[in-house]
Amino acid sequence: MIGIIQKITNAYFSLLRLIMVICLAIMLCMVFTNVCLRYLGRGIDIAEELPRFLFIWMTFLGAIVGFKERAHIGVDFLIEIIPKYAKQISWLTVQLLILLCAVYILYGTYLTHDLLVGNVSTVMRLPEIYVFGVSYFTGASIILMSIGNILRFFIIGIDDQELIHKQITKNAH
Numbered sequence: 521m522i523g524i525i526q527k528i529t530n531a532y533f534s535l536l537r538l539i540m541v542i543c544l545a546i547m548l549c550m551v552f553t554n555v556c557l558r559y560l561g562r563g564i565d566i567a568e569e570l571p572r573f574l575f576i577w578m579t580f581l582g583a584i585v586g587f588k589e590r591a592h593i594g595v596d597f598l599i600e601i602i603p604k605y606a607k608q609i610s611w612l613t614v615q616l617l618i619l620l621c622a623v624y625i626l627y628g629t630y631l632t633h634d635l636l637v638g639n640v641s642t643v644m645r646l647p648e649i650y651v652f653g654v655s656y657f658t659g660a661s662i663i664l665m666s667i668g669n670i671l672r673f674f675i676i677g678i679d680d681q682e683l684i685h686k687q688i689t690k691n692a693h
Contacts, residue, residue, distance in 0.1 A: 536581050536584055543577055546570070550567040580654040587665055607680075626659030627659075636653065
């Protein structure tokens with residue numbers, strides 16, 4: 521059962537990374553093409569709006585991947601010197617605060633859903649829910665990961681390495 525969940529989770533994060541790469545590639549191509557065309561006195565109207573929308577998607581999806589990989593900025597100078605039980609309380613408090621923030625993201629998107637459906641972008645005439653609806657995925661994903669972390673804390677515990685927010689770099693040369 522755990523193996524199946526792990527495979528689904530790995531596939532999900534691989535898909536998120538792939539979508540982020542595609543967003544970056546499209547952004548790069550469109551912006552570069554538009555810069556070249558602007559030099560020649562022309563331009564593509566959609567090349568102003570689409571890269572901005574893709575950047576929003578890339579940022580929100582990157583927040584999900586960053587949370588899983590513990591790649592966000594963490595200030596741990598105090599955590600390194602406190603005893604283990606205080607580190608555990610701090611870690612659990614952080615997970616609860618992250619859960620609360622993710623709930624706010626999800627709820628805030630829900631509150632603005634009707635407004636986002638009704639508004640369309642200027643050039644592409646795309647309903648804004650397609651742009652900002654990515655926050656549904658972000659909020660839900662971070663909620664699930666936070667709940668998973670909290671359950672893991674109470675059921676099997678967490679190792680000492682995870683209590684300190686240092687990310688282990690792999691072959692950084």
